[in-house]
Amino acid sequence: AQRVTQPEKLLSVFKGAPVELKCNYSYSGSPELFWYVQYSRQRLQLLLRHISRESIKGFTADLNKGETSFHLKKPFAQEEDSAMYYCALRDFKGGSQGNLIFGKGTKLSVKP
Amino acid sequence: DTEVTQTPKHLVMGMTNKKSLKCEQHMGHRAMYWYKQKAKKPPELMFVYSYEKLSINESVPSRFSPECPNSSLLNLHLHALQPEDSALYLCASSQDGGGTGFADTQYFGPGTRLTVL
Numbered sequence: 429a430q431r432v433t434q435p436e437k438l439l440s441v442f443k444g445a446p447v448e449l450k451c452n453y454s455y456s457g458s459p460e461l462f463w464y465v466q467y468s469r470q471r472l473q474l475l476l477r478h479i480s481r482e483s484i485k486g487f488t489a490d491l492n493k494g495e496t497s498f499h500l501k502k503p504f505a506q507e508e509d510s511a512m513y514y515c516a517l518r519d520f521k522g523g524s525q526g527n528l529i530f531g532k533g534t535k536l537s538v539k540p
Numbered sequence: 541d542t543e544v545t546q547t548p549k550h551l552v553m554g555m556t557n558k559k560s561l562k563c564e565q566h567m568g569h570r571a572m573y574w575y576k577q578k579a580k581k582p583p584e585l586m587f588v589y590s591y592e593k594l595s596i597n598e599s600v601p602s603r604f605s606p607e608c609p610n611s612s613l614l615n616l617h618l619h620a621l622q623p624e625d626s627a628l629y630l631c632a633s634s635q636d637g638g639g640t641g642f643a644d645t646q647y648f649g650p651g652t653r654l655t656v657l
Contacts, residue, residue, distance in 0.1 A: 462645070472583065472630065472648040514582055518644070522542065526644055527573075530582035 429457050430519045434531035441505050442539050449534045451489075451502040451515030460518040461498040462528070463489055467511040475513070476500070485509070505538045512536075542567060544649035546631050552655045555621060561652045563614040563631030572648040574606060575630040577625065589614060590636075599651055621656045628653050 431454040441447050453459055463475040475483055478491040478498060489500045496513060515531040544565045553559050571590045575583035587594035589608040603625075605617040614631055627651065631649040 471650040474645055474647070477645060491615075512580075527585055527588060528583075528646060533579075533580075533582050 430521055430529055432515050432517045432529050432531035434513075434515055434534050436534045437532070438535045438537065440537045440539065443507055444504050446535065447502050447505040447509070447538075449513050449515075449536065451498045451500065451531060453496050453498065453515075453516060453517050455496075455519075457520070459491070459493075459498075460526075461488070461489075461491060462516045462518075463498075463500050464514045464516055464530075465511050466514070466533075472514070482536060505536075507538045507540060510536055510538045515523075544628075544631055544633055544647050546649035546652050548652055549650070550653045551657075552657065553618065553621065554657050555623070557615065557621075558617070558619045560618065561616040561629055561631075561654075563616075563649055564612055565585075565633040565647070565649075566612055567633065567635075567647070568611075569633035569635050569636045569647075570611060571607065571636060571644070573632040573634075574604075574614070574616050575648075577628040577630055578652070579627075587616075618654075620639075621654075623656050626654055626656045 433452045461478045465475045466472045476489050487502045512535050513531045513534050516528045518526045519529050547562045559625040574586040577583045585598050586600045587606045592608045603620045607615040628651040630651045634644045634646045636644050
């Protein structure tokens, strides 16, 4: 079954520390993966998509097919990074037509 | 215009009321989505419209009735809701909607926070 797992509900780090938000997926085929972020009282917005291999706000994420992972990383966390982060997978199986499957989310808290 | 807009921002309704949520985008996207998001939970897909046709209904109760009048608008009609339907209702749109094999990014609106009394 198609699944996205974010093992940490909450991740708390100090400002300037490295941060890694974990995401593992289960999907038979070539996955399309995304990271979405939801800041307090703001809309859910796209942060990264693996196909673009981009760095946004200092965050990067590399697709590792061997480990079925798409972890989100930033070398130096900032207080403004505090938010809810969702890993998402596009599902093309069983007539799903590419709909998003979201992980349960990880709340990142960056302390001063 | 590169945003998805939703109205109203907040809605409080009784269990016997009939109300509607509206979503609009002018990005030329042909796929539009309704999600339900409970507090501290990920969004759950409710409906998908692709080229103005309902393509996915994720076993949503009939008290929720979607409508896509044209390619820019998506409505969600609400009738006889229950208190457990209180949630943030998110609309999203994407360029194509699926089956294209490339990353079809979904853009989300700010949501309508619904409270059912």
